[in-house]
Amino acid sequence: MPLVGVGYRHEAGALIQRSVPPIEAVEITVDHCIKGTRAQREALEALPDLCPVFLHGVGLSLGTAVEPDREYLDQVRDHARRLRVPWYSEHLAFTKVPGLDLAQLLPLPRTREVLEIVCEHVEVVQERVGLPLLLENISYYFEFPDHQLDEAEFLVEACRRTGAGILLDVENLRINSINFGFDPLAFIARLPPRSVRALHLAGGCRDGELAIDTHDHPVPPATLRLLEAALAAHQPDVLIVERDQGFSTFEETLTDVEAIKQIRDRSGEGAAAGAPARAARAPGGSRGVRAQRASR
Amino acid sequence: MDGGRLRTLGRLILAKRLGKIAAVLPATCRCVNRHAPALMQAFATACPPSSLGRQDNARQFHDFILGHRGDPPAPGYLADLVRVEYAAAAATFAARDQPPAPPPAPLDPAWTAFEVRAPPDLRLLETEFDLQRAMVDSPPAELERGRRRQVAVVPGAGGARVFWLEAETAKLLLDLREWIRMKAPDQEDARWTVESLAARGLVELRPCASV
Numbered sequence A: 001m002p003l004v005g006v007g008y009r010h011e012a013g014a015l016i017q018r019s020v021p022p023i024e025a026v027e028i029t030v031d032h033c034i035k036g037t038r039a040q041r042e043a044l045e046a047l048p049d050l051c052p053v054f055l056h057g058v059g060l061s062l063g064t065a066v067e068p069d070r071e072y073l074d075q076v077r078d079h080a081r082r083l084r085v086p087w088y089s090e091h092l093a094f095t096k097v098p099g100l101d102l103a104q105l106l107p108l109p110r111t112r113e114v115l116e117i118v119c120e121h122v123e124v125v126q127e128r129v130g131l132p133l134l135l136e137n138i139s140y141y142f143e144f145p146d147h148q149l150d151e152a153e154f155l156v157e158a159c160r161r162t163g164a165g166i167l168l169d170v171e172n173l174r175i176n177s178i179n180f181g182f183d184p185l186a187f188i189a190r191l192p193p194r195s196v197r198a199l200h201l202a203g204g205c206r207d208g209e210l211a212i213d214t215h216d217h218p219v220p221p222a223t224l225r226l227l228e229a230a231l232a233a234h235q236p237d238v239l240i241v242e243r244d245q246g247f248s249t250f251e252e253t254l255t256d257v258e259a260i261k262q263i264r265d266r267s268g269e270g271a272a273a274g275a276p277a278r279a280a281r282a283p284g285g286s287r288g289v290r291a292q293r294a295s296r
Numbered sequence B: 001m002d003g004g005r006l007r008t009l010g011r012l013i014l015a016k017r018l019g020k021i022a023a024v025l026p027a028t029c030r031c032v033n034r035h036a037p038a039l040m041q042a043f044a045t046a047c048p049p050s051s052l053g054r055q056d057n058a059r060q061f062h063d064f065i066l067g068h069r070g071d072p073p074a075p076g077y078l079a080d081l082v083r084v085e086y087a088a089a090a091a092t093f094a095a096r097d098q099p100p101a102p103p104p105a106p107l108d109p110a111w112t113a114f115e116v117r118a119p120p121d122l123r124l125l126e127t128e129f130d131l132q133r134a135m136v137d138s139p140p141a142e143l144e145r146g147r148r149r150q151v152a153v154v155p156g157a158g159g160a161r162v163f164w165l166e167a168e169t170a171k172l173l174l175d176l177r178e179w180i181r182m183k184a185p186d187q188e189d190a191r192w193t194v195e196s197l198a199a200r201g202l203v204e205l206r207p208c209a210s211v
Helices: A010-018 A029-033 A038-045 A070-085 A112-129 A151-162 A172-180 A184-187 A221-233 A248-275 A286-294 B003-024 B026-035 B038-046 B052-065 B078-096 B166-174 B189-198
Strands: A001-009 A025-029 A053-056 A088-091 A095-099 A098-107 A133-136 A165-169 A196-201 A205-207 A211-212 A240-242 B113-117 B124-129 B147-155 B161-165 B181-184 B203-209
Touching: A001 A248, A010 A248, A010 B147, A025 A029, A025 A240, A029 A038, A029 A070, A038 A070, A070 A112, A070 A221, A088 A112, A088 B203, A098 B003, A098 B203, A112 A133, A112 A151, A133 A151, A133 A196, A151 A165, A165 A172, A172 A184, A172 A196, A172 A211, A172 A221, A184 A221, A196 A221, A205 B052, A221 A248, A240 A248, B003 B026, B003 B038, B003 B052, B026 B038, B026 B078, B052 B078, B078 B124, B078 B147, B124 B166, B124 B189, B161 B166, B189 B203
Parallel strands: A001 A025, A001 A240, A025 A053, A053 A088, A088 A133, A133 A165, A165 A196, A196 A240
Antiparallel strands: A095 A098, A205 A211, B113 B181, B113 B203, B124 B147, B147 B161
């Protein structure tokens, strides 16, 4: 069964460490390792002794049409080794072009040319970092005209061609489905079985009629329903609650963790009762051992 | 493309960027938000972000304010305020990546002579404004120019420290850029002055090397 964890944030570091368990895993943003202070890096490097750790990035800008930054990837690789993570995840997006960094995940023009570029970059990343890459769907507020592929098609094709996995952000999916009027369940149904290796869940807000991805509210019921749908078709390793602000109400995050665990446990019982037995995933070395420890 | 949504996205991106800058330069941002809000948009237009880091964005804002030539208008003390605040922030960032520094060595009563210098990373700035009045929740629209004062910024464990100095203390620190040998002071007030400067990290002390 997947572990249920939270995205690590320094502002809530002590709260998070004290809350293992019920928190079963932690997702670290590799850019916090690279840019953080000594004290922050030391705190992050101590986390694998506490619970399984997963690695996520925001600074790669996979869709930018220049070679991925190899120095950055070497730093990712070094931190991945120290943290003993099984894979590395990043966004199917771009944030910068040479000389300009908006620090905001932006949607890609979904053309075959851009798909080629992304696939080349994914292969470079997997080779350089030495780990599988998971591609995350982002929330977006505009689309480029003249798409040749829809979002699910683009994501699935990029993963099929490179062997990358999917990190499905069900809150981003819910937001996009509101803002662009499509069926999020249909999106989930188009993802190849067992391609989703991880999920993100979060809570956002509204700006007029626009749903916004702010990571500062509890996970809404509609997002939890999407989680149920995803768990019916996939066997992710981990489910991560992303909360970036409002840590004085950490109880809300722990409430989210418990709610997700209940959905996970129900989904696991359903799978055990009705589905044919699936071959167990080969444990990833120490990750398998840590997963067993967390389930005690 | 939906222009309304693009504007919303632009607003969100700018708010996030200004939040990063305010985390590094809180007094400067309070002053600008209260007395020169148009400056924020002028900055965003003139200086698109080149990095996602807080310090880089704060440095861009610092450079923009120092290069600002009055349109839109801004409080007269703003340039000095951002200079002091950024110096403190930069010193804090630099110190956080170093191993913790040992506590400053006191003046040992057994020394008959010692060497003293101002720390190499000490920064001295000048201002004619009483900037402490601007580092509050409700900064004033203007400050009167007064006598020139020196401000020392010292990196330290847990964050940089800022000291408002008398002119003769600042001159002393400027004269102490290199190690200088001194006889141990006989008089208590002279000894107290040296110890006080050392305790605040404004000077470093060491015994004279044996011959």
